[in-house]
Amino acid sequence: MKKVICVKDLYKLYRVGDSAVRALDGVSFDIYEGEFCAIVGTSGSGKSTLLNMLAGLEKPTKGQIVISGKHIENMNEDELVRFRRENVGFIFQSFHLIGTMNALENVALPLTFRGVDRKTRLAKADRMLNLVKLSKHKKHMPNQMSGGQQQRVGVARALVSDPAIIFADEPTGNLDSHTSEDVMKLMQEVVRRQKRTLVMVTHDNHLAEYADRIFHIMDGKIIKIEEKTQKEYEGGKTL
Numbered sequence: 001m002k003k004v005i006c007v008k009d010l011y012k013l014y015r016v017g018d019s020a021v022r023a024l025d026g027v028s029f030d031i032y033e034g035e036f037c038a039i040v041g042t043s044g045s046g047k048s049t050l051l052n053m054l055a056g057l058e059k060p061t062k063g064q065i066v067i068s069g070k071h072i073e074n075m076n077e078d079e080l081v082r083f084r085r086e087n088v089g090f091i092f093q094s095f096h097l098i099g100t101m102n103a104l105e106n107v108a109l110p111l112t113f114r115g116v117d118r119k120t121r122l123a124k125a126d127r128m129l130n131l132v133k134l135s136k137h138k139k140h141m142p143n144q145m146s147g148g149q150q151q152r153v154g155v156a157r158a159l160v161s162d163p164a165i166i167f168a169d170e171p172t173g174n175l176d177s178h179t180s181e182d183v184m185k186l187m188q189e190v191v192r193r194q195k196r197t198l199v200m201v202t203h204d205n206h207l208a209e210y211a212d213r214i215f216h217i218m219d220g221k222i223i224k225i226e227e228k229t230q231k232e233y234e235g236g237k238t239l
């Protein structure tokens with residue numbers, strides 16, 4: 001299997017006054033093409049810090065992050081912007097839809113930044129909305145849709161530019177439990193069908209069960225990696 005993400009000895013220290021917080025304290029792992037991985041941990045365990053590093057939104061203090069064969073820890077801001085545009089899709093907890101655009105226009109938006117012409121953009125967005133089962137809501141504005149529908153738009157938007165990797169930060173954090181399950185099933189299905197790699201952060205152990213592998217993080221360390229096959233690894237070694 002092809003490695004898409006390779007993280008080696010990753011550290012992130014934050015200075016707060018005289019003390020240092022070890023938000024990431026020596027993290028190493030690989031993620032393979034087509035995998036759905038969940039990063040799970042309690043509040044303050046380092047989940048968001050890790051996701052921000054993987055997405056190139058924050059610089060590590062030390063360590064390596066290789067994504068699709070490229071070292072992102074050495075990239076400057078312009079290179080990171082290009083890297084994200086070409087390789088990454090995001091799904092946010094609070095959806096981040098543009099309120100003045102309908103579902104179709106919201107989904108088409110990432111393609112605008114890639115210079116795709118309007119007709120092609122809208123045709124692609126249309127297909128993505130069908131994929132997330134929102135064919136009847138294409139002309140709806142965000143405030144005319146439920147939370148679950150808005151997040152489906154968020155999923156379609158993350159997929160529209162054919163990114164190799166999708167990062168999702170608590171994607172169901174603003175949804176009720178029933179709708180959360182629906183969105184998780186949808187993400188699982190489209191990721192499998194489209195052979196994307198999905199990395200999701202959540203504090204919810206139950207939702208993490210939708211993933212192929214679960215990375216448990218505590219005090220900035222990966223303490224356990226759980227596989228769907230029930231084969232478990234600890235500290236990177238097979239038990």
Ligand SMILES: Nc1ncnc2c1ncn2[C@@H]1O[C@H](COP(=O)(O)OP(=O)(O)OP(=O)(O)O)[C@@H](O)[C@H]1O
Nearest residue numbers: 014016021023042043044045046047048049050203
């Ligand atoms: N900018 C910052 N400056 C100082 N400390 C920070 C900063 N960002 C995060 N931290 C600290 O790093 C640790 C990890 O934070 P992080 O946000 O990654 O946790 P999390 O697992 O995502 O938590 P939550 O589920 O509450 O979002 C925490 O102790 C936090 O206080």
